[in-house]
Structure formats: structure tokens, C-alpha cells
Amino acid sequence: xxxxxxxxxxxxxxxxxxxxxxxxxxxxxxxxxxxxxxxxxxxxxxxxxxxxxxxxxxxxxxxxxxxxxxxxxxxxxxxxxxxxxxxxxxxxxxxxxxxxxxxxxxxxxxxxxxxxxxxxxxxxxxxxxxxxxxxxxxxxxxxxxxxxxxxxx
Amino acid sequence: xxxxxxxxxxxxxxxxxxxxxxxxxxxxxxxxxxxxxxxxxxxxxxxxxxxxxxxxxxxxxxxxxxxxxxxxxxxxxxxxxxxxxxxxxxxxxxxxxxxxxxxxxxxxxxxxxxxxxxxxxxxxxxxxxxxxxxxxxxxxxxxxxxxxxxxxxxxxxxxxxxxxxxxxxxxxxxxxxxxxxxxxxxxxxxxxxxxxxxxxxxxxxxxxxxxxxxxxxxxxxxxxxxxxxxxxxxxxxxxxxxxxxxxxxxxxxxxxxxxxxxxxxxxxxxxxxxxxxxxxxxxxxxxxxxxxxxxxxxxxxxxxxxxxxxxxxxxxxxxxxxxxxxxxxxxxxxxxxxxxxxxxxxxxxxxxxxxxxxxxxxxxxxxxxxxxxxxxxxxxxxxxxxxxxxxxxxxxxxxxxxxxxxxxxxxxxxxxxxxxxxxxxxxxxxxxxxxxxxxxxxxxxxxxxxxxxxxxxxxxxxxxxxxxxxxxxxxxxxxxxxxxxxxxxxxxxxxxxxxxxxxxxxxxxxxxxxxxxxxxxxxxxxxxxxxxxxxxxx
Ligand SMILES: [Zn+2]
Ligand SMILES: [Zn+2]
Ligand SMILES: [Zn+2]
Ligand SMILES: [Zn+2]
Numbered sequence: 001x002x003x004x005x006x007x008x009x010x011x012x013x014x015x016x017x018x019x020x021x022x023x024x025x026x027x028x029x030x031x032x033x034x035x036x037x038x039x040x041x042x043x044x045x046x047x048x049x050x051x052x053x054x055x056x057x058x059x060x061x062x063x064x065x066x067x068x069x070x071x072x073x074x075x076x077x078x079x080x081x082x083x084x085x086x087x088x089x090x091x092x093x094x095x096x097x098x099x100x101x102x103x104x105x106x107x108x109x110x111x112x113x114x115x116x117x118x119x120x121x122x123x124x125x126x127x128x129x130x131x132x133x134x135x136x137x138x139x140x141x142x143x144x145x146x147x148x149x150x151x152x153x
Numbered sequence: 154x155x156x157x158x159x160x161x162x163x164x165x166x167x168x169x170x171x172x173x174x175x176x177x178x179x180x181x182x183x184x185x186x187x188x189x190x191x192x193x194x195x196x197x198x199x200x201x202x203x204x205x206x207x208x209x210x211x212x213x214x215x216x217x218x219x220x221x222x223x224x225x226x227x228x229x230x231x232x233x234x235x236x237x238x239x240x241x242x243x244x245x246x247x248x249x250x251x252x253x254x255x256x257x258x259x260x261x262x263x264x265x266x267x268x269x270x271x272x273x274x275x276x277x278x279x280x281x282x283x284x285x286x287x288x289x290x291x292x293x294x295x296x297x298x299x300x301x302x303x304x305x306x307x308x309x310x311x312x313x314x315x316x317x318x319x320x321x322x323x324x325x326x327x328x329x330x331x332x333x334x335x336x337x338x339x340x341x342x343x344x345x346x347x348x349x350x351x352x353x354x355x356x357x358x359x360x361x362x363x364x365x366x367x368x369x370x371x372x373x374x375x376x377x378x379x380x381x382x383x384x385x386x387x388x389x390x391x392x393x394x395x396x397x398x399x400x401x402x403x404x405x406x407x408x409x410x411x412x413x414x415x416x417x418x419x420x421x422x423x424x425x426x427x428x429x430x431x432x433x434x435x436x437x438x439x440x441x442x443x444x445x446x447x448x449x450x451x452x453x454x455x456x457x458x459x460x461x462x463x464x465x466x467x468x469x470x471x472x473x474x475x476x477x478x479x480x481x482x483x484x485x486x487x488x489x490x491x492x493x494x495x496x497x498x499x500x501x502x503x504x505x506x507x508x509x510x511x512x513x514x515x516x517x518x519x520x521x522x523x524x525x526x527x528x529x530x531x532x533x534x535x536x537x538x539x540x541x542x543x544x545x546x547x548x549x550x551x552x553x554x555x556x557x558x559x560x561x562x563x564x565x566x567x568x569x570x571x572x573x574x575x576x577x578x579x580x581x582x583x584x585x586x587x588x589x590x591x592x593x594x595x596x597x598x599x600x601x602x603x604x605x606x607x608x609x610x611x612x613x614x615x616x617x618x619x620x621x622x623x624x625x626x627x628x629x630x631x632x633x634x635x636x637x638x639x640x641x642x643x644x645x646x647x648x649x650x651x652x653x654x655x656x657x658x659x660x661x662x663x664x665x666x667x668x669x670x671x672x673x674x675x676x677x678x679x680x681x682x683x684x685x686x687x688x689x690x691x
Contacts, residue, residue: 004310004334011311062342064309065335102353103309103327103335 005061009033012107025111033059037073038111042118054078055114056090057107058140067101069142070110082124085117089134091141093127098146203666205443205673207418209407209434211425214383217393217404221386224250232257234270237360240382242268244347248389269349269358272323307331309351319367321359325352332367340364340374346381396424397432397439407434416689417676419443441599444672445607448688453606457549460542545609552602556595559635563591569642579647586651590638590658597631597665604668612682616675623671627664634661 016027021038029037036057042048054073060066072080072090080086085093096105096113127133138144202208212220228250229239245268246253257264266273306313307328315328331351336359339345348359359367361382368375387393387404396403403424414420420434421441432439436447438454445453491498499506570584604624611617634657642650675681 004312004331007310007312062338065331065338066342100354102355103331103351104353 004065005059005063006033008064009059009107016108021108022112022115024115025108028054035059036107038107040111040115042115044119046119047121047124048081048118051081053081055111057110064103064105067097067105067142068107068110069140070097070114071141081118082126083118083121084123084125084127087127087130087133087137089137091133091137091144093146095146097141203670203673204677205419205669207407207409207420207422207434209405209409209420209422211423212393212404212406213425214402214404217383217387218379220393220406221383224248228253232261237362238265238270241270241358241360244385244389245269248386266356269347269356270322270360272355272357319363321350321355321357321363323350323352323355323357325350325355325357327351329367329369333369333371336364336367337371337374340378340381344381346378346385394422394432394434396426396430397437398424398427398430401426401430403430405434412689415447416687419446419673441596442603442606443600444669445603446676446687449610449683450603450606452685452687453549453609456542457546460539460546542609545605549602549605552598552605555635556598556602559591559594559598559638562639563587566591566638566642573642573644573647583651584647586655586658587638590634590654593658593661593665594631594635594638597627597661600665600668601628601631604672607672610683610685610687612684614682616680616682620672620675620681623664623668627661627668630657630661630664633657 010033013030016030021027024041024043026039027036028039029035036059038055038057039052040055041052056071056073058069071092072078072086074080074088074090080088080090087093092114094113094117096102096110133144224243225236225239228234228243229236231254232239232242234242242253242257242264243250245264246256253264262271265271304313305316305318305326305328307315307318307330309327309331312328312330315330317329318326319329319332320326335351336348339348348364349355350357350359361378364378365375368378384395387395392408393404393406395401396405401424403426405422405424407420407422409418409420415435418435419442421431421443422434424430424432431441433442433447433450436442436451438447438450442450497506566587570587573579574581574584601624604620604627608617608621608624611620634654637650637654637657640650672681
């Protein structure tokens, strides 16, 4: 498993570095195979015009058979987007990061999905129960059992 | 195979020894009866079933697997699909065979697709019934030997040296190494038996033979997979339940625990692995809560949780001697306390002098409403209701605590008896009467414990008085036996002690029998009236 994990991330990284990533995405950090950070913005007409976010990926050697841990960076400079599926601690409720994950998906395909999740947002609002979730959430969003109520993500 | 499984020849009943005791002839209790090593446990015939017992069958994991296989073979034969497809169909319908047959006869293609047997797109294609082949060959393996124009590159690992690929009925091919890593992770990390195709958005599920094939002889993971399948089967079956005891793999099949029957029956069952593995088939309580109904037991436990802070002081294991105020630690199961310092004898439960409990045994089990009345006059009604609750809770908690302590006591006693065995002519079997007695005390304290939960919710009536009479008789018998077990053991007095303990044990069994039988009969006759609304009871 460990061999696949290194080879896959190595290949994905080479592709990102050689072929420029899709519009609106920029690799900020990929010094190792533990944590990668992307800058993400939604181009074109959307509620998030002009906003920039940072998306953090955490991997372990079960990747790509198990989904990476993906969340928005929330720190002194960055905020998570206000979105009905994004908690203020940066955790994202999206089925492809959980039960709908497929090993054929990649880091870039996750970024694109998150981009389109933001692009299609109709109303900026926090998820229901945000405060309770943020207070009790585990550090790793993969440990949360989200209930997916929306087929669009 | 019908859904009515009969394993009556396997039936095991640990109350069997009670039958021997029923005649009330304690002196006839012989070594054989008291010998816990006896392994020719007789099959209790249906006719002898007691009112407070339910019919059930203890099952080993292998027997549960047989039931599961039976359902699979049944569906496989009816639908003409192979067993692995039948298993996926059954799991999809939560093992509800009737519903599956209904739906499948209606639209087999749609059901097969929803169950992950065949790809969704094919299923939605127009046309009548799908050919049988689609469900029969749910998996294929190709060994790519001929130099194909384009070498296969696995879209997951991008390792082009991998030549062996596998695919499910959807045709999404991946290298077998990736399949192995994926399936292993699903089973071991996620504890998941539903293993979907690795293709994005593909809902086809891996059938059992495919899973086993890609595991490639990893028997540990294959064993875990089988366990997950059995867990899913039992969880889906209303008539099956796993034994809740840690690391026990046995289960029980019981057909009486329907919601309506729980208003009159307490379905206590035992898994067959160990007579101590008793649990309730009707609710999540991991133990025998007879004689009180599931819904009443649940109410009581909730009340105890809600009121735990106020009641906490009672659970403490130390008290002060009511005479000299020196601290006394309860270290045995018996309620007859003697202060080491001043030799004052008193009852642990009510703290009153033991003298009064002696012959005209005691009203310690009955809550005296008069104190309630005066308390109501003097103070608020809430104070009275707390006092009333504490009365029952105190006794409830005490029996729980004492049951634990008597087991500890037994360990100590057993050691002593072993030493004695070396120094006297007594055989191992001859010193086993203590074990038998301790088991009985523990069992009866469990009954007693729950009778206090029941009494708390019983409406004041003549029936309740009779209930409390039985409770008192059982309690007295148990305390007597308990005290006997704590008396000092000397080699010379062993034969007398043995006779006394044996006689008492038989008597205690009889009292417990009466308690349980009468309550069960009361449920049947609708004799018990509650002082609060009880779920499923009117
Ligand atoms: Zn591969
Ligand atoms: Zn597929
Ligand atoms: Zn068990
Ligand atoms: Zn119950």
C-alpha cells in the first residue's frame, strides 16, 4: 500500500508542476507527502468573487484507497468560505470525501469539485448546527460521520 | 427452508436444577445435584417451560452462518441466480426475504442494480427481464498475456508492470494489487462489508467470491469479512441477537419478543456459551432484569441516571456504626453488620438494630408510607417523593453491590477450601457446594434488585402487598444464605456447614422460583397496575 501511495502522489505532483493546474487553483505547499495546500478561488460569476481560500490536504499511506483529509485553512490570515456545507473550523461536508470517495479521484479532482460546490452556491449561510459541530468536532474531518443531504456535492 | 429454526436438541437451560429442588426436600440434595461439573444437562421439554421463561435457541456463530447460508440458497434457487448475487440482493433488502421476492418479481433489473449486483446504466436500459447471465457472472478475471497494442496501465497506481487485472460486472478494470489494498482497507480499517467498485460513481458491489479472490489467501482479513457479514445478518434479523458479553460470538434466536408481547413477557435468554451470559432479548439491558418489564426497567434506569447525584451518597461503600460512629467498611455480601469496635449488630440497609430483623423478619423491603405522610405535612411533597425513590434505590443498589461482593467473597473462600482440601479428606467435588450457593445468591440478588425497580412503579394495592411478601421471603432467604457463606470455615464443621448451605441453597432457589413465577402469572392475568404510564401497557 505504501508503494502505491508514494507513486500516486509523486505522479500527481509531477502533473501539477508540469501541466499548470486548472484555473483558480494554485499549489502553495507540497514539501512532503503528508500535507499539501492549495489556494482556491472561484472564477466567473459567483457569490465568492474576489475571495481566496486555502484548501489543505492531509494524506496517509492508505491514499488513494481511502480519501485524503480535506479542509479549508482557518488561521490568523485565512477564513473558510461561508457556505452551507462548510463549517467555520474549515471542515467540509461533501460525500466524495467520505462514502462516495473513489480511488480513481485525485487531489485535483477534489479541488475542482470543491470549486464547483462554491460556484453553485445560491446563498451564503453557515451549516445548521455550526456552533455545536465546531465545539465538538475532531481535529481530523475524516473522523466525522457526515450525513449527506445534498446530491450536488 | 422456513424462517422457523428449531434447535431444540441444543437447548440448554440452567434452571434445570431448580426442578430437582421443587419438591422442597432439601435433604435429598445429593452430590450429583450440587456437582457443577455435571455435563449431562438434560433437555428441558417444552411442556416444562416455566411461565417466566421464553422459548429461544442459543446459536453458535457456525449455526448463525448456517441460517444465513440457508436464506442465500433459498433465494438463489427461487431467482435462479448464483449464491453470491443472492447474498447481495438479501443484504440490500436487510435480509427481508418476503420483501425481496416481492420487489424482485416486480422488477428484477431495477432491484439487481440497486443491490449493486449489476451496473445501474444497464439496468435502466429498456427491455424485459435481464438475462440470467448478468447476475451469474458478477466478476471476471483476465490475465493479460497477449501483448495488447496498448499495455494496461492501472488508473489508480499507474504501475504498468502490474499485469493481472480484475473487474466487477461493470467492466471497470484495475490491477489486482490495487483491489487487494482497497478491499483490505475497507474491511480492516472501515469495518465495511459493502465494498463498491473502485470506479468513480460506480455502484456495483463486490460479491463474496470476488472479495475472497482478491484477498488472495489472507485468512485473517477473510475471517474479519465473514464476521462483518454475520454481524450484518444478525443486526438485520428481528429474531436474532448477539450475546452482548465481551468477545462472545454466540447468538440467540427468539421469536416471542415482538413489541406487543413485551407488555407481558420479559424475554431473558442465555447464549449457551456460558450460563452467566444472560441478557434481555427485548431491550439493550445486558443482564437478566426479570421480573420487571423492559419498558419499566428502562424507565427505572433512566430515573437512576437522572437522580444519580442526589442518590450518590448511598452507593458509598462505607458507613458509620449507628452506635459508636466508627467507620465500617462493607466487605461481604451480607447485610448483617457487626461493628468491630463496639460489637453493635445492625442492618446495613436500614441501619436499624439487627435484633429486630432476626426472627420476625423485617420490613426493610417495604416502603412505609406513613413517613411519607408526615414528611408531606412537615415539608414539601418533592422531599417525600425523593425519600420514596431513595428507599427503593437504596435497596436496588445494595443488591447490586452485594452480588458483586459475594463473588469476591467466593474467590477468597475458594482459596480457603482448596487449602482445606489438601489438609483433609474432602474431595474437590465435595467442596463445590460453596460455588453453587454463591451462584444462587448472585442470581437471586439480581432478581431482588429488579423487584425494587418494579415495586417503585407498582400502584399501592393488595396485589402489591403480595408482591412485597414474596420479595421479603426471597430477601430473607438470600440474606440467611449469604450470612452462612460468610461464617468461618473450620475443617471439623465442614460437613454441617455443607448440609446447611445445601439446604438453604435449595430453599433460596424455591423462593426465587415463586417470585418469578408469580410475577409472570400476574402479567398474564393483568394483575399489576402501575403508578405511572408504562409504554405498551394499558
Ligand atoms: Zn493498480
Ligand atoms: Zn465499476
Ligand atoms: Zn455469550
Ligand atoms: Zn428487557
